[in-house]
Amino acid sequence: MEQEKKDSPVWQKALAAAFPYTLPVLTGFLALGTAYGVLMQTKGYGVIWSVLMSAIAFCGSMQFVAITLLTTVFNPIQAFLLSIMVNARHLFYGISMLDKYKGTGKIRPFLIYWLCDETFSITSSVDPPSGIPKSYFYGFISFLDYSYWVLGSFLGGVLGNLITFNTQGLDFVLTALFIVLFIEQVTARENRRPGIIGLTCTTVGLAVFGSERFVIPSMVLILVILLIGRKKKCIFPQTKRSS
Amino acid sequence: MHLPANETFILILAVALGTIITRFTPFILFPEHKKHPAVIAYLSKVLPPAMMGLLVVYCLKSVSLFTYPYGIPEGIAVTAVAALHIWRRNVFLSIAGGTALYMFLVQKVFM
Numbered sequence: 001m002e003q004e005k006k007d008s009p010v011w012q013k014a015l016a017a018a019f020p021y022t023l024p025v026l027t028g029f030l031a032l033g034t035a036y037g038v039l040m041q042t043k044g045y046g047v048i049w050s051v052l053m054s055a056i057a058f059c060g061s062m063q064f065v066a067i068t069l070l071t072t073v074f075n076p077i078q079a080f081l082l083s084i085m086v087n088a089r090h091l092f093y094g095i096s097m098l099d100k101y102k103g104t105g106k107i108r109p110f111l112i113y114w115l116c117d118e119t120f121s122i123t124s125s126v127d128p129p130s131g132i133p134k135s136y137f138y139g140f141i142s143f144l145d146y147s148y149w150v151l152g153s154f155l156g157g158v159l160g161n162l163i164t165f166n167t168q169g170l171d172f173v174l175t176a177l178f179i180v181l182f183i184e185q186v187t188a189r190e191n192r193r194p195g196i197i198g199l200t201c202t203t204v205g206l207a208v209f210g211s212e213r214f215v216i217p218s219m220v221l222i223l224v225i226l227l228i229g230r231k232k233k234c235i236f237p238q239t240k241r242s243s
Numbered sequence: 244m245h246l247p248a249n250e251t252f253i254l255i256l257a258v259a260l261g262t263i264i265t266r267f268t269p270f271i272l273f274p275e276h277k278k279h280p281a282v283i284a285y286l287s288k289v290l291p292p293a294m295m296g297l298l299v300v301y302c303l304k305s306v307s308l309f310t311y312p313y314g315i316p317e318g319i320a321v322t323a324v325a326a327l328h329i330w331r332r333n334v335f336l337s338i339a340g341g342t343a344l345y346m347f348l349v350q351k352v353f354m
Binding site: 045046056058084088090091094097098112120121166174175178182183190196211226 | 244245246250251252253254255256257258259260261262263264265266267268269270273275279282283285286287288289290291292293294295296297298299300301302303304305316320321324325328329334335337338341342345346348349350
């Protein structure tokens with residue numbers, strides 16, 4: 001048995017290790033991707049278009065925003081600028097993953113291209129098991145999440161209204177994923193304050209700016225408070241002053 | 244279909260380009276073979292938990308506290324996920340249990 005384990009190629013081990021982490025995303029993306037495909041269908045955009053949008057742009061919530069852009073006067077500049085604003089949170093994901101994605105070689109551009117909310121939440125929270133290179137491990141998590149989203153959009157476009165199973169509320173699976181990973185993160189003492197800061201600043205941002213435009217102000221608020229905390233040395237225990 | 248095929252395709256590319264820029268910018272500004280400024284090293288440690296907090300709120304952004312059902316199903320389900328997870332520390336159980344509860348609440352209780 002030991003022999004057999006050694007013989008299985010490293011990519012297989014990496015896939016086996018990565019897959020369980022992506023299960024909540026599989027559920028959530030099939031539900032949301034399908035909803036996206038169906039919605040596109042009702043606006044007259046067939047399965048080819050939902051799959052193309054998902055495969056090329058791959059940006060969940062922005063794709064839903066883009067539906068409104070597809071049903072009004074053609075304005076690619078507006079679409080481009082809106083896409084940057086809605087996706088601005090990726091800037092912070094990138095900064096967070098600079099070290100983890102270091103030295104991942106040829107797969108690195110794909111890790112960056114596939115870095116969505118859900119993939120970030122997993123890859124920033126877990127480390128590859130020993131003996132599995134991070135390029136494979138993070139590569140599979142990223143690729144699986146990406147393919148679930150494209151598959152979901154495809155299914156939504158094809159099956160459309162054939163789905164009779166009542167899926168209302170199923171997309172809560174992604175909220176649950178983020179709550180669980182939030183708890184996992186703040187279990188480490190040094191993460192507690194930044195975690196609370198993120199939660200509080202975003203809640204304040206949402207209350208002040210409303211659900212349409214709170215993300216960027218919240219990010220700015222988070223950044224400012226984290227930087228003040230660094231100056232006062234009270235957020236991250238670089239000073240070994242942690243209680 | 245509102246737009247012709249070529250315009251739709253250009254719009255997809257415009258949305259994709261915006262997304263790609265937000266994803267690649269940090270990695271281009273701070274290439275892997277160079278040493279990053281201390282503030283970036285600090286941010287890369289504190290941003291993941293902070294952004295996870297942001298994502299939790301982001302998912303709940305459309306919940307209205309002032310119209311029926313006043314965010315009650317979300318409140319119950321969020322509490323259940325958190326309690327379940329702190330109690331059992333089982334990722335699958337917390338996510339599946341919380342989602343099943345939420346689906347039950349929105350489909351059968353708070354209709």
